[in-house]
Amino acid sequence: MNHKKEEYEINIVQLPNKILREKSQDVALPLSDEDILLAKKMIYHVEDSIKPKSKFRPAVGVAAIQYGIPKNMFYIYIEDQNHNVIFRDLLINPKVISKSENLVALKQGEGCLSVNESEPNQEGYVKRSYRIIVEGYSYFEKKVVRHDKSNYVAIVLQHELDHLEGKLFIDHIDKKHPWKKTDNLFII
Numbered sequence: 048m049n050h051k052k053e054e055y056e057i058n059i060v061q062l063p064n065k066i067l068r069e070k071s072q073d074v075a076l077p078l079s080d081e082d083i084l085l086a087k088k089m090i091y092h093v094e095d096s097i098k099p100k101s102k103f104r105p106a107v108g109v110a111a112i113q114y115g116i117p118k119n120m121f122y123i124y125i126e127d128q129n130h131n132v133i134f135r136d137l138l139i140n141p142k143v144i145s146k147s148e149n150l151v152a153l154k155q156g157e158g159c160l161s162v163n164e165s166e167p168n169q170e171g172y173v174k175r176s177y178r179i180i181v182e183g184y185s186y187f188e189k190k191v192v193r194h195d196k197s198n199y200v201a202i203v204l205q206h207e208l209d210h211l212e213g214k215l216f217i218d219h220i221d222k223k224h225p226w227k228k229t230d231n232l233f234i235i
């Protein structure tokens with residue numbers, strides 16, 4: 048199969064579509080042609096989204112469920128302002144090995160392609176573990192890898208891991224006190 052980039056059809060599922068609440072399933076390895084195509088589509092989508100003229104809403108990651116496909120796969124691509132790659136991997140069947148008790152949250156809260164900007168109650172701290180260790184099969188390395196990440200990358204990993212469990216960032220916001228700080232919470 049030969050697919051040009053232009054042929055990738057990207058249709059993002061948004062709330063209130065209930066498929067976003069489904070738990071995704073593990074993917075068979077080695078990847079099927081269909082799953083390889085899905086991986087390539089995710090990579091294209093996220094990397095294109097941060098280009099100035101992209102038609103996509105900017106994203107640092109996407110999970111398969113956001114295309115309506117309940118498979119344990121997500122792709123994360125994070126650059127700094129100088130376009131240095133901070134983190135890049137497409138993880139398949141990721142598992143959390145451990146999480147810190149110390150928490151971190153983005154000072155402006157989180158966003159998600161599946162949560163339309165018009166959706167209410169999406170403002171507030173999304174408290175995540177400051178550090179997380181994740182293991183999963185890397186599409187690029189073709190083997191199980193371990194990522195031990197803190198701060199922003201840890202936040203993005205947890206955001207994408209949540210998608211695989213049918214969770215969304217809005218679930219973590221304290222509805223009564225959305226911007227309440229706690230002692231072990233680090234704001235970045």
Ligand SMILES: [Zn+2]
Binds near residue numbers: 158159160161206210
């Ligand atoms: Zn999301």
